[in-house]
Amino acid sequence: MLEVKNVSKTFTSGLIRKKKIQAVKNVSFSLESGRTLGIMGNSGCGKTTLSRIILHLIEPDEGQIFINEKRVSGFGKKMEKKDHRKVQMVFQHPGSALDPSKKIQYSLMEPMEIQKLFSEEERRERIEKLLKLTGISPNLLKRYPHEISGGEAQRLVICRSLVLEPQILILDEPTSMLDVSVQASILNLLKELQKELDLSYLFISHDLDVLSWFSDDIAVMKQGEFLEIGKKDSVLLRPQKEYTKQLIQAFSH
Ligand SMILES: Nc1ncnc2c1ncn2[C@@H]1O[C@H](COP(=O)(O)OP(=O)(O)OP(=O)(O)O)[C@@H](O)[C@H]1O
Numbered sequence: 001m002l003e004v005k006n007v008s009k010t011f012t013s014g015l016i017r018k019k020k021i022q023a024v025k026n027v028s029f030s031l032e033s034g035r036t037l038g039i040m041g042n043s044g045c046g047k048t049t050l051s052r053i054i055l056h057l058i059e060p061d062e063g064q065i066f067i068n069e070k071r072v073s074g075f076g077k078k079m080e081k082k083d084h085r086k087v088q089m090v091f092q093h094p095g096s097a098l099d100p101s102k103k104i105q106y107s108l109m110e111p112m113e114i115q116k117l118f119s120e121e122e123r124r125e126r127i128e129k130l131l132k133l134t135g136i137s138p139n140l141l142k143r144y145p146h147e148i149s150g151g152e153a154q155r156l157v158i159c160r161s162l163v164l165e166p167q168i169l170i171l172d173e174p175t176s177m178l179d180v181s182v183q184a185s186i187l188n189l190l191k192e193l194q195k196e197l198d199l200s201y202l203f204i205s206h207d208l209d210v211l212s213w214f215s216d217d218i219a220v221m222k223q224g225e226f227l228e229i230g231k232k233d234s235v236l237l238r239p240q241k242e243y244t245k246q247l248i249q250a251f252s253h
């Protein structure tokens, strides 16, 4: 369903002496619906850049991306609005995804308003259904982001990412800013939503236990490249590359 083929991206920085950073190098993988690919890699290895390419926030220098066998990226091709909706992202900082000056209700309605989707009535019904699914009290709708807890904020961000009916969610360290006690409930919620809505997840985490529990497959990323990819048990229990062994060690505590 999601297919990434030979995607690369180089950034150039510095005005006089140009410095090139190859953030993503020839990455290929495919992700079926209802499944999770965990991405494991050190800081700066290119995880967020890869996510931003899949979200179509940045154009890759090379390679193509297909969703349901339809090409949605590559060679400067503009993504259609309806393809854009199919991939959504849940960021590490729930706060940054909610407008601090607007009530929660506004932030949940906004994506549908921007996309001019559904009638007023349908929008309200959709929000009501998603609040139930994500375990959020409708009382929160009238509050501002500073009037809710971190765990509630992350539930709301997940709820908001679902209003446009995506098929793929990119989860970039979705629980790393939360209390340990809340982390488990958010991860369980994400698992339930995946089953209920047949979502595909791309899951980025620095926590080996969480990666292992949450993922079906795991990709090991090093300096922009996918060094190793496979079923989680084969990657984590029988790693082929020395680097994977080192990373497993480093991520274990
Ligand atoms: N817009 C940009 N311009 C120039 N360089 C960038 C840009 N975005 C990212 N980079 C560089 O590309 C590399 C990959 O960054 P990226 O944010 O994808 O890493 P990451 O794996 O998500 O790291 P972390 O785990 O710390 O979030 C880094 O060297 C980063 O400095």
Ligand SMILES: [Mg+2]
Binding pocket: 047, 048, 049, 172
């Ligand atoms: Mg990142």
